[in-house]
Every structure is written in C-alpha cells, then in structure tokens.
Amino acid sequence: MARCSLCGAASSLISGELRVCLQCIRSRPAEALEMAMMAHRRCRAAYGLPEEIPQDPEGVRCSICANECRIPPGGMGYCGLRMNVDGELVGITPTQGKLSWYHDPLPTNCVGDWVCAGGTGAGYPKYAHSNGPEIGYMNLAVFFHACTFNCLYCQNWQFRYETLRPWTTDVQELVESVDERTSCICYFGGDPAPQLPFALRASRIALDSRSDILRICWETNGSMSHHLLEEMLELSLISGGCIKFDLKAMDENLHRALTGVSNRRTLENISAAAEMMDKREEPPLVIASTLLVPGYIDEDEVRGIAEFLASLNPRIPYTLPAFHPQFHMRDLPFTPRSLAMRCLDVARRAGLERVHVGNIHILTPG
Template sequence: MGEKDSGYCGIRTGDKNSLRLDGRSRARVSCYYDPLPTNCVADWVCPGGTGAGYPVYANDCGTEVGFYNLAVFFEGCNFNCLYCQNWSFKRSGLSKGTWRSVDSLVDEVNDETSCVCFFGGDPTPQLPYALRVSEEMRRRHPDRILRICWETNLSMNPAWLKPMARLSLESGGCVKADLKAWDPHIHEALCGCDNRQVLENFACLAEWVPLRPEPPLLVASTLLVPGYVGEEEVYKIASFIASLNPDIPYALLAFTPQFCLEDFPTTSRDQAAACLKVAKEAGLRRVRLGNRHFIH
C-alpha cells in the first residue's frame, strides 16, 4: 500500500507513526501451530483456506497445505459472555498461558508460518502488546507471506482499530468480527455490555473493504444462540452488513451448550436453515453455516 492518506476513517495506510503504543511489553498468552486449513471462522474465504489473493497473499492457489497458522490465545476479555467458548482462562487453576515478552512471541514465527491469528479471550484488552508483536513480526520477515488476522468482539477504541486493520490490510490478513446480537438489550443480556462501539467499528472497517476486496479484509460471524439469536436478530445484522457492503462474508455459527448456558439446546437444523435464508434475503452474497457438526 502507498504512503498517502486513503481517506477511509482517516487511516494512513503506510503511516507507521499512527501507532502510538503504551509501555506494555508482555501479556499472558498461550500459542500453538495450527496446520492449514484450520477450522478458522474465515477459512472459507481467506488465503490460507482457499488460496484467495495468490500469489501476493497466499503460498498456494488452493489450500496452503504444509503451512501453519500461529494461533495466539490471549487470556483476557472485556466481555463476559454467558456462553463463552474459551472460559477456562477465567477460572484459576485452568489457565494454560504464560507471561510472554514481545520478542519471545515474535520468535515463534518459523519458516512454515503463513498467518498469525490473535484471539482468546479477545485481543482487545491486549492490543498495545499485540500491535507491537505483529509490527515486529512483519519487520523481521519483510519479503514473505505472513498474514496478520484478528478474531475479536470488535469493541476496541477506534484509535486501536485503525493500526490493527492496517496490519491486516497490508499483510493479506483479515479482521473476523463477532457480531453477537443486534438488539442492545439482548447483547447486554448475553455479553454484559451493549454493542454500540462494536457496530460503529464494523461500519468504519467496512469503508476500508474496497481498498482490498480480495481476499476480504472484513469477515463477520454470529453465534445462533437458541431463544436469543434467531431469524429476527440475524436478519437485522445481515441487513446492516448488506447496507455497508453486500460482499462482506458472513458466517452463522451453530451453538453448542457451554459455560453458563450448559442447559441450553444446540441450534436446531430448522433454525439454522431459517437463519441462512433470512441472511441471504437481507442482501448478502456470501453467507455460510459453520459448526455444522453441532447440529443434530
């Protein structure tokens, strides 16, 4: 990308000085190598899973077999979802993470690493550290494919959103935004907070999508929580996404009982089919159902 101001939400695509980091230099993290294709929420559209963007952003014109995603799991989150699928870090004695310096995490990139995914928990509370790590990874490996991706509740301050998205934009990575509900009351009931910042950030990122249409910079997902997130919620979320850009990929994820919602049923086959239908009717062109193995 060039050095000029893109005009999209004020991002300067090549401006490294836009990154004003605080002094945080370590985080509680566990990381592992995931062979591609992974079960990543964006694997149906991303370079690692499909070869999209080959040869600039992918090592192969199909699935990048033989390469790995470095999965970076942060033990922290600013939400408190009742169905948290990664809740173990919230219980003392179940933590698998260790304190890692920036350098020690950057050293994890090896010759087979083609993408890095920051997730957790959520990267939001650890963004100063994560940005420092990903900038350094890219600096140390300037002439190879090394995509930077984020799987997030997207609730960060927009000042952090911009450098984070710039790294994905320039590296061929993506931002995987979990849009948990449309109604702010449902969002608050499920996650402990409203979704105003999430939706504002999503709209901001959608403006950047034309800067690199393929592979997609922004991918959305929604967990189909029985009794809370069904056709009505999905239709409203999908309409919102379609109003921004109908080509933004949207993954609906089947629910399985866990954490505080252990007594809930799984997403039914009928509900999943109905939600897929309304997401398409809302105008989205790229919709899919993930976690199909949870549906009985």
C-alpha cells in the first residue's frame, strides 16, 4: 500500500513509483505533475534514455513525432533512436530499424481481432481469405524496440533493453519473412511511431510483391507526424488493415502523469483518421483502446474518451483491455471485473455502438 505525497491518502490503488493519487492529479495538477515527472526521469535514466524531451533552441530538430525533439550536439532524441552528430540528425533510417518479429497464427490475441478481417472474416472476400476467422493463416507481428512515450505501466517494457544496443535490421530481411500464409502485418512495440519511415517502406515493398490479400495494421499511441499518419492510412485503407489507437487517458494532466508526454497529437490524429472511416465500411479502418489501470483509469476517464470517440464516429470499435501489473506500476492490482463492467456500460451510454472488454481471463473478482 502506497501513500500519496500530496494529500497523504494511503491505498493499494496508488502507485508507489508515481507517489500521487488520481484525485490529486485532477485537483492539483501542477504539484502532481512535478511528482510524476520525477518518476519518469528516474525511469528513463535507468535505461540511458534522455530524462526529458530535448528542446535545445540551437539543436537539430526531429519531426517524426509529436515530441519534435530539438537535439543538442552529441545528444539523442527522446525515443533514443536519433542523435545530433556534428549538426546532422543520424540514426534509424527507412532501410535500417531496431525490431523483432514472429509469425502469429490467426485468429490471435490482437486488440482488434473481434472486428478485424483476420479474426472475423470482415470484408470477405476482398480483404479476408475466410468468411470467418482466418484459421491456417498468419499475422506477421513486428515489434519495434523504441517508443515516443514513457508509460510507467508499459505492458511490453522489456524493449528498453534493446533501444540503445548498436544493432539494426535491414528492411529486406523483414520483407522476406512475408510468406504465402501471411495475410496481415501488424506493427506494434514499443511503438511504430519513431520508426515509421522504415515500416512504411517495408509495407510498400511487401504489398508490391503480392497479388493476394496482405493487410497492413498498426497498434500505436498515435503520436506520429500528420504526414506519416496520412501514409499509414493510405496503406491500411487499400489493404483492408486498420490503425488501432491506444488512448491512454483523455485528461491531458493524467496522460502526462502516466506517459510523460501530452496526448494532444494523439487526439488530433485519431480525429483525422476517423474522417476516413466512411471510405471503407468493413473491416473498420480505425479502432481505439484504453487500458483499465486500477486507481488511475476510472469510469469518468472512459466516459470522456467514449464521448470523444462517439462525436467522431459512433461506429469506432472501442476495446477496454484488462491491466496486468507491469514495469513501474507492478504494485497495482489487476483490473477487477466490476470496474471493467462499469466502464463497458459508460462507454455504451456515451454513444459508442461497438465496445468490448479485452483480456477477460485476467479480470479479478470484485
């Protein structure tokens, strides 16, 4: 049981690393964020990553994502992939990336498998091999070893061990793993955002070499530059794939406390993506999700996100995955079933037509 450093409340729903409760984040944001940023600095220093988004006025600017780092001489960007060497931005390129991948049999435990072509046959026969789950086919799951956020509860935090290692993979090596039983490629991580030039190039090469179904999908925090989002949408739209936006929180202060950065670009990008949903009814082009972190993501937060999504398009599928204690928030409990059901109810009441609870096997009683 941890204690909030601001109000003194003690609870099992307060992160011992964050040291501040949800109520104080909402009512005393300036003080709460000061505490939260200390936690993020400690977390990032342990992996040799910049403790804050570099904003040197004389630094080299990187425009890949919303952080828009201005990297000082000899320094690196927030994601850890690009450096300022003699006034030039060097690091990951469209042909070299830091990633790993594997073939995952369909249907799979994907955020969107309950509405996507691989999990349901949506869009058959143009976008799916089967009028139902694509049994016998594979998803090429591509995991990128870097991220533009610093989520203290990261469910795949181990990628940080690889971010600064001096190795890269050639784009052609990834493309050669796309075989005749591969019906979709899904980029996740970490996050694809800091390595999108690589992922976009790989996707185009793979699509050009195929005459049958090959969907391009993304699981992302949505922090990429607008022009890169447009390219992602183009590839997903024509291939039958989707973009799955992970909306961590609606309240910007809470988002900063949990992830270290703002959610403004994410909300802008999903708004832009939603405008294209009418170009293809099935499978859905845009999917959203919010991890139900006990003590921090409650019904009010889900209601705000759901109302926002419904205002864009009430047909956006919205998944509420259960939380597994990880990384610097491993002292929090698993998501209780009661919280998941309340959040499911408020999301539906907000006007969303397709809402789903994910990872139900790890929900706890109560």
